[in-house]
Amino acid sequence: GRASRGDRMNAQTPIGPYVRPAMPDDAEGIAKVHVQGWQEAYAGLLPQEVLDRQSVPYRLRLWTDYLKEPPGQRWTFVAIDPAVGVVGFVGATRAKPAIHGPAFKIPVLYILQSHLRRGLGRQLMHALAQALVAAGPGSVALWSLASNRPARSFYEAIGGRLYAILAERQGGSRVTLAGYHWRNAAELAERTAPRQPAT
Numbered sequence: 001g002r003a004s005r006g007d008r009m010n011a012q013t014p015i016g017p018y019v020r021p022a023m024p025d026d027a028e029g030i031a032k033v034h035v036q037g038w039q040e041a042y043a044g045l046l047p048q049e050v051l052d053r054q055s056v057p058y059r060l061r062l063w064t065d066y067l068k069e070p071p072g073q074r075w076t077f078v079a080i081d082p083a084v085g086v087v088g089f090v091g092a093t094r095a096k097p098a099i100h101g102p103a104f105k106i107p108v109l110y111i112l113q114s115h116l117r118r119g120l121g122r123q124l125m126h127a128l129a130q131a132l133v134a135a136g137p138g139s140v141a142l143w144s145l146a147s148n149r150p151a152r153s154f155y156e157a158i159g160g161r162l163y164a165i166l167a168e169r170q171g172g173s174r175v176t177l178a179g180y181h182w183r184n185a186a187e188l189a190e191r192t193a194p195r196q197p198a199t
Helices: 005-012 024-041 048-052 056-066 120-135 149-157 185-191
Strands: 018-021 074-081 085-094 104-111 140-145 161-170 173-182
Touching: 018 120, 024 056, 024 074, 024 085, 024 104, 074 120, 085 120, 104 120, 120 185, 140 149, 149 173, 173 185
Parallel strands: 104 140
Antiparallel strands: 018 074, 074 085, 085 104, 140 173, 161 173
């Protein structure tokens, strides 16, 4: 069917934050959100010296390289607020081959506290999941800080199943991680799909 005039206007001029694939020019915005998102999400959960060591120049170098990688190995989507730029991002990579291991892993999902509770997490994960569906079969996994209850509640709400608890050392301190997985990317896409309004 034909798009309504309102739909056409919204497609051309998004009023609020929207999600799209990351481009090389997004590297600086992603790096800033990566550092600020880390510091906001893990305040009180990780030692302060670990949070203080986060560096935008270091993250910028990494993301500049990541966003130049050929398609098919890494996927990154950004949430853009037209007023301020990048306010969130999510990324996935192909997991190293392992017997019965996940095909894809999601090492990063950060949204600035100023933009939480707007549905951006679901939108980012949905866009990512759709890209992974196109990339091939296999399960999807991620690790969350076990003490980060808001993040874990979100992963559980979108169908993530807890499959492992792992203790490791980070910067001289011991942290506990919770592993979540989805049977495949299609399941993740379905669980994060926009809710259809009742008719």
